[in-house]
Amino acid sequence: MSHPSLAGAFTANRDRAHWHDRALWFVREKRDRMASSVPEWEDLRQHASAIKMHTMSQLPHYLEQFEKNAIAAGAQVHWAIDGDEHNRIVHEILQRHGVRKLVKSKSMLTEECQLNPYLEKHGIEVIDTDLGERIVQLRNEHPSHIVLPAIHIKKEEVGECFHQHLGTEKGASDPKYLTEAARQHLRERFCSADAGITGVNFAIAETGGFVVCTNEGNADLGVSLPKIHIACMGIEKLVPRASDLAVFLRLLARSATGQPITTYSSHFHGPRQGCELHIVLVDNGRSEILKSSEFRRSLNCIRCGACMNTCPVFRRSGGHSYESTIPGPIGSILTPLRTPEAHSSLPFACSLCGSCTDVCPVKIDLHHQLLAMRGFLDRKRLIGMSKKVAMKLMSGLLSQTWMYTTAGKAARTALRWLPRFAVYNPLNPWGRQRELPDAPPESFRDLYRKHQAQPSTSVSGSEDSDRSKSQGGHHDNIA
Amino acid sequence: MTTSRDTIFANLRTALPESAPLPDLPPTGPWQTFDDPLARFSEVLESVGGLCVRVPSLEAADQQLNQIPEWQQAVVRVSVVDGVGDSTIDPDAISDPHDLESVDFAVLSGHFGVAENAAIWVTDDTVRHRVLYFLPQRLAMVIPSRQIVHNMHEAYGRLKIGQHAFAGFISGPSKTADIEQSLVIGAHGARALTVFAVDSL
Numbered sequence: 001m002s003h004p005s006l007a008g009a010f011t012a013n014r015d016r017a018h019w020h021d022r023a024l025w026f027v028r029e030k031r032d033r034m035a036s037s038v039p040e041w042e043d044l045r046q047h048a049s050a051i052k053m054h055t056m057s058q059l060p061h062y063l064e065q066f067e068k069n070a071i072a073a074g075a076q077v078h079w080a081i082d083g084d085e086h087n088r089i090v091h092e093i094l095q096r097h098g099v100r101k102l103v104k105s106k107s108m109l110t111e112e113c114q115l116n117p118y119l120e121k122h123g124i125e126v127i128d129t130d131l132g133e134r135i136v137q138l139r140n141e142h143p144s145h146i147v148l149p150a151i152h153i154k155k156e157e158v159g160e161c162f163h164q165h166l167g168t169e170k171g172a173s174d175p176k177y178l179t180e181a182a183r184q185h186l187r188e189r190f191c192s193a194d195a196g197i198t199g200v201n202f203a204i205a206e207t208g209g210f211v212v213c214t215n216e217g218n219a220d221l222g223v224s225l226p227k228i229h230i231a232c233m234g235i236e237k238l239v240p241r242a243s244d245l246a247v248f249l250r251l252l253a254r255s256a257t258g259q260p261i262t263t264y265s266s267h268f269h270g271p272r273q274g275c276e277l278h279i280v281l282v283d284n285g286r287s288e289i290l291k292s293s294e295f296r297r298s299l300n301c302i303r304c305g306a307c308m309n310t311c312p313v314f315r316r317s318g319g320h321s322y323e324s325t326i327p328g329p330i331g332s333i334l335t336p337l338r339t340p341e342a343h344s345s346l347p348f349a350c351s352l353c354g355s356c357t358d359v360c361p362v363k364i365d366l367h368h369q370l371l372a373m374r375g376f377l378d379r380k381r382l383i384g385m386s387k388k389v390a391m392k393l394m395s396g397l398l399s400q401t402w403m404y405t406t407a408g409k410a411a412r413t414a415l416r417w418l419p420r421f422a423v424y425n426p427l428n429p430w431g432r433q434r435e436l437p438d439a440p441p442e443s444f445r446d447l448y449r450k451h452q453a454q455p456s457t458s459v460s461g462s463e464d465s466d467r468s469k470s471q472g473g474h475h476d477n478i479a
Numbered sequence: 480m481t482t483s484r485d486t487i488f489a490n491l492r493t494a495l496p497e498s499a500p501l502p503d504l505p506p507t508g509p510w511q512t513f514d515d516p517l518a519r520f521s522e523v524l525e526s527v528g529g530l531c532v533r534v535p536s537l538e539a540a541d542q543q544l545n546q547i548p549e550w551q552q553a554v555v556r557v558s559v560v561d562g563v564g565d566s567t568i569d570p571d572a573i574s575d576p577h578d579l580e581s582v583d584f585a586v587l588s589g590h591f592g593v594a595e596n597a598a599i600w601v602t603d604d605t606v607r608h609r610v611l612y613f614l615p616q617r618l619a620m621v622i623p624s625r626q627i628v629h630n631m632h633e634a635y636g637r638l639k640i641g642q643h644a645f646a647g648f649i650s651g652p653s654k655t656a657d658i659e660q661s662l663v664i665g666a667h668g669a670r671a672l673t674v675f676a677v678d679s680l
Contacts, residue, residue, distance in 0.1 A: 207641035217668025
């Protein structure tokens, strides 16, 4: 299904869509408060971007260095060309140790590789331990957001789900009560699991270790009790030096949830005594993305989710409408790169407003890439005729002055005189869920001509243009 | 036979991006600092659900600890800090970390704190089982009050990363907001964190 049809289903429930929008905007506002409390915020973003660009330019070198140091620290390193190989490697390790029950903390990579269904098919019980992920797992769903997996679910629905699966009281919806129930339920799993899987937030080339960030402590509990720790990471997760972590740990939680840092930022180097640590490095299309000068910056992503929280389309259409492990602006680049046929509608779920680019902690030029992605899909002949014809007509109209001015005049007149039912009806999607703006009495062209005729007087509205100059700063962020 | 590793490296080497410089990140660079790092540390710790108590000595920390009702009520207690609290079991005598499941309250030691985000640096050499940082119901952490760095750059400047199988920053008790963005303290790890910042250390 395409994004517009799934989004249409989501917005059909207006109250819910509005609630979802507000919940994410709340997180975006927390992020803003945190960002503005760090005077060198913009420098940090610049450094983060530069570190990632540098790392990508020498990725084979840093991967070799990481591998060597990780092995020296006692870890076992595995390489997977794609998701299937990743799943086989993980399964073989588990099989060798007779693992029946596995606890897993949040890892978008294992979602991407669809590890859970693979292992379940082979008779291994996989328990997602992040609270949000556990909720969506019990509901047989996928996360709708990479940092807030259950952001689309209301507490009453969590209550119903827990009543069915964990035996909480019927009708209970207090987040505190429900979280406590999940704590008890998952503690029992932590203590009886045979192995733990984590993702990796950052891997350090110079030390051969990696960092995992959580607030709940689920990753740490999951790997501090059983004897097997498997860490799954994409090959783009590297940073060259430990000191680079300072930049990323300062940016990550502030951008993601508006916290100064996650509760736990754990650094792993080698296994616990008498235990095993496996690191699975996965390509799964990343080396192809690196070859593309247009899209390689998307590999800088540190999965904070800030672009989703700020995106006006994501907030109003919900993460599931993207049908993609990584939804939102960054997902609308990464996913069509891998599966263009199935996801050709994603880069159009975007108004090119540039808000994602403004908040991205590693300065990915997201809205530029989203535009470039439309060209990429067009070159693959994946853009529908209706869109192409509309674009052709529009570009014809905009390239002829007389057509443009006539159309503008017609629109101004129509907006002023047409009765409501002629504008707000099912035939005009632009009139849905919004009020069209009041038609201005004259066009900008008319205003400008008048102004030129009397150059000495001050122009009304100059304040506005000054303000828009200082606010429309997102172009400054594009290197 | 070509391995996946070979294929990945060969693929990566076909079209590497132009080289770009790695920025210099000095520990005392143009980074945020605070007039009173400990005050800032306490303030941030409180905002993330923890509590910082400044005490002149370990004896004073011990007295303060004994006034915490949850410590008084704790059936299974562990302390790895000499002079602060006591242990009802010997965590070093336990070989299987699962046996620490019932710990109600643990007193652990941290090396230093970070003012900007109330993070405390901990390492696995102060405990036999690292799970003690995550499994006990409640935690107290003892840190030297004079060892509060301003920011993360300064923190990494004093660390040699890679010396410990486990090390990390802990900032406040465990928490989640996964149900409708309502913050709940006590997700899977500690339900509470009290930090004793000790002057005499």
